[in-house]
Amino acid sequence: MPAETGLRAMLGGWPPAVLDPAGPYSKPVTQLSWALLVGGGVVFLIVLAALGIALWGKRAVRDRLGGDRAIWIGGVAFPVVVLTVLLAWGLWLTSDLQARGPRPGEMRVRVTGEMWWWRVAYLDGAGRAVVQDANELHVPVGQSVLLELESADVIHSFWVPQLSGKMDMIPGRRNLLRIQADRPGTYGGQCAEYCGGPHALMGFVVVAHTPESFRRWHAQRLAPPPPRDRGRGEALFRSSGCAACHTIAGTPARGLAGPDLTHVGSRRTLGAGILPNNPGTLAGWIAGSQAIKPGNRMPDYKQLRADELNDLAAYLAGLK
Ligand code: CUA
Secondary structure, rough: OOOOHHHHHHOOOOOOOOOOOOOOHHHHHHHHHHHHHHHHHHHHHHHHHHOOOOOOOHHHHHHHHOOOHHHHHHHHHHHHHHHHHHHHHHHHHHHOEEEOOOOHHHHHHHEEOOOOOOEEEHHHHHOOOEEEEEEEEEEEEEOOEEEEEOOOOOEEEEEEEOOOOOEEEEEOOOOOEOOOOOOOHHHEEEEOOOOOOHHHHEEEEEEOHHHHHOOOOOOOHHHOOOOOOOOHHHHHHOOOOOHHHOOOOOOOOOOOOOOOOOOHHHEEEEEEEEEEEEEEHHHHHHHHHHHHOOOOOOOOOOOOOOOHHHHHHHHHHHOO
């Protein structure tokens, strides 16, 4: 893997890398992509050569290569054989990505596409949500994870190119997709179906942990939330109406319209994969997210003074 530098390191794997598979479900997609790219290039060169011969070739060469036989071979037999082989090969290669249901003991996560972010719920064996998060998915390396992909509004498409194929999220449906990372790291994702407004700014991050680090992360998320700073930041969160849309476990904030903020301070990014997460960007996002991600559903909070913004951002950044 190339060293993570610049923007990609800052944003944790975003923008996503393609054709650089990091697990078994992405490899066949990469193979297929290369085969199509190289095969398509070869066919393009053959067509150019045929065009050149038709325009400028000698009469004798044109007569020998052209005619009905060329149409039957080049126009009918060749496409039928090539497309049939590609279809069969593609279905066989990607048959593991799609799942009918979880394997015994397999980790399950429900990811719901919303305009224009991702709701993430880690499920127990019975399919109940035990941990809520947003825009970020934590997985152990070397294990397949079953994603239940849903949509709350319009069609989105879940795509983390280094870990799996691409799958649509369709309102009223549940699509299943397997992902797996075989090396620790952060992997960027992106909504791959135009869903209006800031579709291009609907990013996603998968963090792949070593087994030990994943156990720590999981235990921390399952533990009751640590005591909060009951200072001015939390008071501002309440008085500004944030709780109407956001949940913070262990507090009265129970809103469901926006991302769960219980652990917002530990997330890699803000605004669904588009900003590095720190108190400065948090304050900027609260004051003017419409300038950063035009059309997103969070209003600007321009009424807050700079010192108030800083207190509010410090409170949120402390929610690890
Ligand atoms: Cu969601 Cu495009």
